[in-house]
Amino acid sequence: MAPLQSLLLRDVPHGFTTRAGGVSVAPFDALNLGDQVGDDPAAVAENWRRLEAATGLGFSRVRQVHGARVVTAAGPCAPGLEADAVVSARPGVAACVAVADCVPVLLAAPEGRAVAAVHAGWRGTLALAAAEGARALATAAGAPVGRLRAVIGPSIGPCCYQVSADLAARFAAVFGPEVVRRVDGGARLDLWAANVAALRQAGVLEVEVLGRCTACEPEAFFSHRRDGGRTGRMVAFAAPAPISGRGVVP
Numbered sequence: 001m002a003p004l005q006s007l008l009l010r011d012v013p014h015g016f017t018t019r020a021g022g023v024s025v026a027p028f029d030a031l032n033l034g035d036q037v038g039d040d041p042a043a044v045a046e047n048w049r050r051l052e053a054a055t056g057l058g059f060s061r062v063r064q065v066h067g068a069r070v071v072t073a074a075g076p077c078a079p080g081l082e083a084d085a086v087v088s089a090r091p092g093v094a095a096c097v098a099v100a101d102c103v104p105v106l107l108a109a110p111e112g113r114a115v116a117a118v119h120a121g122w123r124g125t126l127a128l129a130a131a132e133g134a135r136a137l138a139t140a141a142g143a144p145v146g147r148l149r150a151v152i153g154p155s156i157g158p159c160c161y162q163v164s165a166d167l168a169a170r171f172a173a174v175f176g177p178e179v180v181r182r183v184d185g186g187a188r189l190d191l192w193a194a195n196v197a198a199l200r201q202a203g204v205l206e207v208e209v210l211g212r213c214t215a216c217e218p219e220a221f222f223s224h225r226r227d228g229g230r231t232g233r234m235v236a237f238a239a240p241a242p243i244s245g246r247g248v249v250p
Contacts, residue, residue: 003016004016011241012241017153017237032047032222033047033051035078037231057094060086066122066124068129072088084124087115087137096237104119113241122163134199146204150245153218157212169196
């Protein structure tokens with residue numbers, strides 16, 4: 001098990017899981033972390049146990065509803081509260097969201113003293129969930145939004161995300177025409193660019209896009225669209241830096 005990571009968040013424990021390293025069988029093979037997708041509950045529980053053991057973290061999870069509500073982690077928990085972003089200021093407690101094509105955004109405050117994880121599908125992107133997460137994190141950390149760092153993880157890319165003309169027009173109206181690509185008479189949506197725009201509008205200056213498309217890489221990622229809805233879930237997570245390790249990033 002080796003979650004993807006970013007140097008931009010090198011001062012905080014974080015990662016974007018892939019499908020490697022778990023015990024689930026097809027079509028959820030192998031590290032499925034979604035417990036509401038039809039997988040064997042015992043396999044999902046073992047996958048979570050392995051992630052917890054590998055990271056040494058507890059995970060604060062929410063019941064995602066494709067909105068923009070942000071909650072603050074009180075401690076590790078199973079999905080209960082309805083929200084699409086989590087802020088954690090507690091070392092050892094990771095803010096966590098689940099994805100399988102939707103955009104995961106991880107954010108960190110200066111010195112890693114607080115973090116946030118955001119789930120942004122097309123509805124959440126239009127609702128500016130990433131911006132809401134950034135503002136909530138800035139408030140929790142007592143830091144200017146401009147000093148936050150953000151990483152956009154694996155999700156369906158503009159290479160694969162074909163959408164209706166109506167949805168493309170809605171996105172262009174909010175984020176500009178550059179978030180829509182016209183290909184073969186259809187429209188493909190760039191959720192990465194849209195979420196970068198949302199973060200920039202909120203004042204976040206440092207944003208990295210990993211540029212990994214979940215639909216293009218079946219060996220690495222689950223994809224709701226590619227797999228016809230019967231698939232697993234990855235998670236994106238970040239936890240505050242341990243007190244003794246703060247000060248790595250100015």
